[in-house]
Amino acid sequence: xxxxxxxxxxxxxxxVVIFGKGSRFEPMCGFTAKAIRIMDQYLxxxxxxxxxxxxxxxxxxxxxxxxxxxxxxxxxxxxxxxxDIMEELxxxxxxxxxLTAAKAL
Amino acid sequence: xxxTSQLKKLLEERFxxxxxxxxxxxxxxxxxxxxxxxxxxxxxxxxxxxxLVHQAVGAHLTTTIHALQIKTRVPAS
Numbered sequence: 001x002x003x004x005x006x007x008x009x010x011x012x013x014x015x016v017v018i019f020g021k022g023s024r025f026e027p028m029c030g031f032t033a034k035a036i037r038i039m040d041q042y043l044x045x046x047x048x049x050x051x052x053x054x055x056x057x058x059x060x061x062x063x064x065x066x067x068x069x070x071x072x073x074x075x076x077x078x079x080x081x082x083x084d085i086m087e088e089l090x091x092x093x094x095x096x097x098x099l100t101a102a103k104a105l
Numbered sequence: 106x107x108x109t110s111q112l113k114k115l116l117e118e119r120f121x122x123x124x125x126x127x128x129x130x131x132x133x134x135x136x137x138x139x140x141x142x143x144x145x146x147x148x149x150x151x152x153x154x155x156x157l158v159h160q161a162v163g164a165h166l167t168t169t170i171h172a173l174q175i176k177t178r179v180p181a182s
Contacts, residue, residue, distance in 0.1 A: 031172055067152075068159055068166050069173065084174045085151045 002056035007064045011074045015104040016046035019061050020071035024048040034083040035071040038090050042099055076102040106134045107169045116141060119161035140176040147179045
């Protein structure tokens with residue numbers, strides 16, 4: 001059953017976790033697709049949680065992260081942000097730094 | 106539904122003196138791209154900056170506004 005504890009558990013379960021609309025290979029929202037496209041440039045092995053898998057995921061996620069929208073990227077359990085922040089960090093090389101620091105690369 | 110001018114006005118009220126640009130990304134008045142230039146973002150992480158924008162838009166976000174692409178900048182000193 002999805003609740004805040006499960007969200008926290010999943011966030012800690014992998015170095016890179018993206019919560020979004022749709023699955024990794026069938027994103028159902030442009031911003032989720034963008035987040036996945038950006039992360040795919042860096043690594044192949046990471047977790048994508050489809051908030052449509054269970055109606056409790058989204059409210060639990062929002063309560064945990066304090067971020068109302070998806071997608072949401074977490075690296076080593078830390079909220080990095082949505083696809084716009086990912087794009088910005090990718091441009092400045094900061095995203096690669098965070099992934100390297102998290103030993104995800 | 107919200108128009109780009111309504112969202113622009115709302116953001117200008119919440120960020121006094123800021124330069125605000127709003128673009129409707131899909132023509133459906135619910136996916137907006139906003140750029141805000143304000144000194145209030147100085148020294149804050151991107152997440153904190155974007156949270157300020159989320160708070161400014163308040164309950165609209167995920168109701169009348171489905172998606173918000175945000176670009177925040179500090180005015181060039």
